[in-house]
Amino acid sequence: MTEAATATIGHNSADVGEILESNPATIYREAGMVDLLIDSIKAEIEGLSVNLETASGRDAVKSLAYSISKRKVKLENAGKALTEEHRKAVDEVNAVKKRIVDEMDALRDLARKPVTEWEQEEERKKQRVTYLRTLYSDALLPQTDLDDIASLRQTIEGSDIDPDLFGDLLVVAQSERDAAIAALDASADKLKQEAEDRAELERLRAEKAEIERLAAENARKEAEAKAEAERIANAEKAAAERAANEERQKAQAALDEERKKAEAAQAELDRQERERKAEAEALAKREADQKHRSSIMRAAKEAIMEHGGVDEEAAKKIVLAIVSDSVPNVSVRF
Numbered sequence: 001m002t003e004a005a006t007a008t009i010g011h012n013s014a015d016v017g018e019i020l021e022s023n024p025a026t027i028y029r030e031a032g033m034v035d036l037l038i039d040s041i042k043a044e045i046e047g048l049s050v051n052l053e054t055a056s057g058r059d060a061v062k063s064l065a066y067s068i069s070k071r072k073v074k075l076e077n078a079g080k081a082l083t084e085e086h087r088k089a090v091d092e093v094n095a096v097k098k099r100i101v102d103e104m105d106a107l108r109d110l111a112r113k114p115v116t117e118w119e120q121e122e123e124r125k126k127q128r129v130t131y132l133r134t135l136y137s138d139a140l141l142p143q144t145d146l147d148d149i150a151s152l153r154q155t156i157e158g159s160d161i162d163p164d165l166f167g168d169l170l171v172v173a174q175s176e177r178d179a180a181i182a183a184l185d186a187s188a189d190k191l192k193q194e195a196e197d198r199a200e201l202e203r204l205r206a207e208k209a210e211i212e213r214l215a216a217e218n219a220r221k222e223a224e225a226k227a228e229a230e231r232i233a234n235a236e237k238a239a240a241e242r243a244a245n246e247e248r249q250k251a252q253a254a255l256d257e258e259r260k261k262a263e264a265a266q267a268e269l270d271r272q273e274r275e276r277k278a279e280a281e282a283l284a285k286r287e288a289d290q291k292h293r294s295s296i297m298r299a300a301k302e303a304i305m306e307h308g309g310v311d312e313e314a315a316k317k318i319v320l321a322i323v324s325d326s327v328p329n330v331s332v333r334f
Contacts (some may be wrong), residue, residue, distance in 0.1 A: 015040070016036045016040045019033075020037065020074075020075065024074045024077070024078035025078045025081070026074050027078070034176060040155070041071075045064065046062060124277070128165060128168065132159050132161075132173065133176060134170075134178070135152075136173075136177055136180040137176070139156060139184050140179065140180060143184070143187040146188060146192070149184050149271065150188075153184045153188075156177060156180050156184070157181065259261040263314055293334055294334075300319045300322070301315045
């Protein structure tokens with residue numbers, strides 16, 4: 001057996017284990033019992049020496065771990081049982097407490113009931129007064145519908161101004177009610193008058209529109225008659241203009257034909273004149289060129305005669321040979 005395969009786990013302590021085995025709940029009632037249990041189990045672990053390379057050694061470790069797990073379950077269940085006992089005790093206390101609260105609240109409300117009912121009645125009266133005075137105030141606002149005015153007036157007329165309800169505000173409320181009815185009547189009269197005015201205005205507008213329609217119809221007919229007369233006159237004028245235009249076109253065509261013939265004859269004369277002038281200019285140019293070339297060749301001939309010591313015929317041949325490009329690298333500039 002090697003040192004790595006040997007595990008030193010400790011010694012057994014039966015005191016705490018025996019107490020908790022017989023009465024697991026003791027750990028929850030006695031102070032320090034948990035520390036004693038933990039120390040006891042640690043001692044068991046440290047006191048167990050086994051050979052982990054053997055099956056029995058490994059089983060011994062597993063057995064100790066399993067026994068610790070079983071003891072944990074017993075202690076846990078004992079704790080759960082105590083918790084359940086405490087929960088039941090708390091539930092009983094809560095039930096009694098709830099009954100006390102509910103019964104005392106009901107007795108409190110019963111004792112205060114006369115004042116509560118009086119306050120509720122006073123609040124109802126106050127809301128009723130506020131509602132009616134608001135109704136009277138709304139009637140003073142601008143109204144735009146006769147049906148709404150009639151409905152609101154009926155509601156106000158049906159409202160009873162009870163002296164017990166209004167108290168010190170009785171006179172003020174009566175005045176507001178009368179003012180509201182008067183304002184509604186004035187609004188109704190105004191709306192009726194406005195409706196009559198609109199109806200009269202619509203009638204006048206309709207009469208005006210009919211008059212304008214008839215006038216427009218007459219004007220349309222007159223315009224159509226005038227347009228028809230103008231159309232006929234324009235058609236007759238257009239026919240006369242077309243006839244005159246045709247005559248003018250015929251006369252113009254004859255003139256154009258004569259002009260074309262005259263232009264063609266003149267063009268032929270001009271062409272002939274241009275050809276004549278071109279031939280004369282070409283002849284003059286050739287004669288001038290020939291004269292220029294003869295002058296250059298004569299000067300060259302005389303220079304050859306003077307500087308070359310040759311006669312005129314030989315010098316003439318030399319110049320002709322140069323002009324005809326028969327002498328390499330020698331030329332005459334014209």
